[in-house]
Amino acid sequence: MSDLTRLSAAELASLMGKREVSAVEVATAHLDRIDAVDERVHAFLHVDRAGALEAAAAVDRGEITGPLAGVPIAVKDVMATKGIPTTAASKILEGWKPPYDATIVERLKAAGMPILGKTNMDEFAMGSSTEYSAYGPSKNPWDLGRIPGGSGGGSAAALAAYEAPLAIGTDTGGSIRQPGAVTGTVGAKPTYGGTSRYGLIAFSSSLDTPGPCGRTVEDTALLHAVIAGHDPRDSTSIPQSVPDVVAAARRGATGDLTGVKLGLVKEFAGDGSEPGVTAAFRESLEALVKLGAEVVEVSCPHFQYALPAYYLIAPSECSSNLARFDGVRYGLRSGDDGSRSLEEVMSLTRDEGFGPEVKRRIILGTYALSSGYYDAYYGQAQKVRTLITRDFQAAFEQVDVLVSPTTPFVAFPFGSRTSDPYQMYLADLFTIPTNLYGGPAISVPCGLSEGLPVGFQIMAPTLADDRMYRVAAALESAVGTFTPPAL
Numbered sequence: 001m002s003d004l005t006r007l008s009a010a011e012l013a014s015l016m017g018k019r020e021v022s023a024v025e026v027a028t029a030h031l032d033r034i035d036a037v038d039e040r041v042h043a044f045l046h047v048d049r050a051g052a053l054e055a056a057a058a059v060d061r062g063e064i065t066g067p068l069a070g071v072p073i074a075v076k077d078v079m080a081t082k083g084i085p086t087t088a089a090s091k092i093l094e095g096w097k098p099p100y101d102a103t104i105v106e107r108l109k110a111a112g113m114p115i116l117g118k119t120n121m122d123e124f125a126m127g128s129s130t131e132y133s134a135y136g137p138s139k140n141p142w143d144l145g146r147i148p149g150g151s152g153g154g155s156a157a158a159l160a161a162y163e164a165p166l167a168i169g170t171d172t173g174g175s176i177r178q179p180g181a182v183t184g185t186v187g188a189k190p191t192y193g194g195t196s197r198y199g200l201i202a203f204s205s206s207l208d209t210p211g212p213c214g215r216t217v218e219d220t221a222l223l224h225a226v227i228a229g230h231d232p233r234d235s236t237s238i239p240q241s242v243p244d245v246v247a248a249a250r251r252g253a254t255g256d257l258t259g260v261k262l263g264l265v266k267e268f269a270g271d272g273s274e275p276g277v278t279a280a281f282r283e284s285l286e287a288l289v290k291l292g293a294e295v296v297e298v299s300c301p302h303f304q305y306a307l308p309a310y311y312l313i314a315p316s317e318c319s320s321n322l323a324r325f326d327g328v329r330y331g332l333r334s335g336d337d338g339s340r341s342l343e344e345v346m347s348l349t350r351d352e353g354f355g356p357e358v359k360r361r362i363i364l365g366t367y368a369l370s371s372g373y374y375d376a377y378y379g380q381a382q383k384v385r386t387l388i389t390r391d392f393q394a395a396f397e398q399v400d401v402l403v404s405p406t407t408p409f410v411a412f413p414f415g416s417r418t419s420d421p422y423q424m425y426l427a428d429l430f431t432i433p434t435n436l437y438g439g440p441a442i443s444v445p446c447g448l449s450e451g452l453p454v455g456f457q458i459m460a461p462t463l464a465d466d467r468m469y470r471v472a473a474a475l476e477s478a479v480g481t482f483t484p485p486a487l
């Protein structure tokens with residue numbers, strides 16, 4: 001048998017369906033791969049060998065069937081997993097074992113997908129490199145001296161290092177797509193509300209969107225179909241049925257985009273992208289034109305304000321959401337030796353439990369929400385959000401999808417952007433508008449620049465997740481997939 005870790009989720013599912021390989025063998029191959037390489041990659045914060053093998057055995061006994069039954073998966077550590085440590089890569093939640101599963105985790109279990117473990121991330125999903133993890137960064141399998149993106153760098157690194165065929169991420173400002181782009185993997189942010197937030201540790205509730213990560217577009221669509229759909233336990237969950245993303249991906253893979261209109265955002269040109277990123281993006285655009293697509297330039301004049309609006313809205317919501325970490329109910333409690341007041345214990349706990357970026361966001365958000373400044377900052381940012389949404393709506397009257405590079409630069413070396421927060425925030429320049437609007441978007445590998453992967457972003461109207469999968473699969477059929485050097 002060839003190396004099972006090199007196969008796609010679709011291939012693994014088909015082999016298991018034919019009983020040519022067991023789910024326990026598939027899980028074991030991935031757990032052994034984790035044992036072999038994760039000391040160097042550090043994609044995982046916690047590996048659940050026993051739980052994964054038990055879930056695989058249940059599939060082998062025929063107790064669970066389904067399109068992805070037996071296909072193992074890695075889950076970002078921001079999703080609650082019953083009885084399994086869940087830290088959001090923060091010291092403040094060290095050792096916390098949730099008493100319940102997130103809806104998405106429940107769905108993975110119901111689909112018979114063994115959970116290999118929990119993946120590393122920037123603390124509370126704030127960052128673009130995993131350098132803000134309290135447990136040390138993950139490494140990019142393409143070059144271990146470079147970042148795997150963030151916040152979901154662990155999930156993307158696990159895929160690129162063949163430690164898992166599929167992974168779960170969350171995207172608030174780009175944390176699924178940017179790690180996908182810099183590791184040469186696929187990451188999709190579903191329509192906001194299309195995937196449940198129940199059991200997701202909240203960062204910015206009006207933006208947080210769980211989603212699928214894979215090495216191929218079809219695999220990503222298969223996972224999307226498993227996790228998406230209405231959840232009455234999430235008040236912002238969309239009641240409409242999920243479009244058939246798997247059929248759309250398969251249709252796209254035939255390589256016919258006749259009549260599809262791709263919108264090129266005028267305001268993204270001259271955006272400071274690295275030349276190699278622009279070149280790979282342009283070549284891919286030409287490949288799509290050869291498949292029948294038409295490129296139309298569109299204007300989205302308010303996109304230039306997306307980054308500042310996001311960095312007011314997201315910190316504002318985070319300052320409220322993270323107030324619950326006070327040392328009383330969860331995780332870390334510092335200085336509770338009888339000599340301090342409750343307020344002192346809370347303050348010490350938060351001082352010792354939160355890292356520097358999380359503190360920066362809480363302070364920023366608290367300021368933006370404070371009386372006297374609320375209208376000038378938070379209120380103003382919400383107005384910008386409305387204008388960005390209108391830009392998207394107007395653009396989608398002219399074109400089917402919008403396209404751009406996923407992120408302006410390829411994977412950067414560790415330490416090169418941590419001294420200036422703004423340099424780190426620029427990683428999200430092209431991904432953030434979609435989050436403010438709420439539509440779906442996907443990053444697909446489209447080429448290499450200086451030997452490192454470049455991502456191509458496809459943004460679609462809300463609820464038209466199928467549309468982006470069609471274009472993504474067509475692109476993949478034209479440019480192929482990208483394999484990192486052997487670890």
Ligand code: GLN
Nearest residue numbers: 125126127172173174175
């Ligand atoms: N990099 C962005 C931030 O730091 C996006 C994070 C995310 O999508 N979770 O906020």
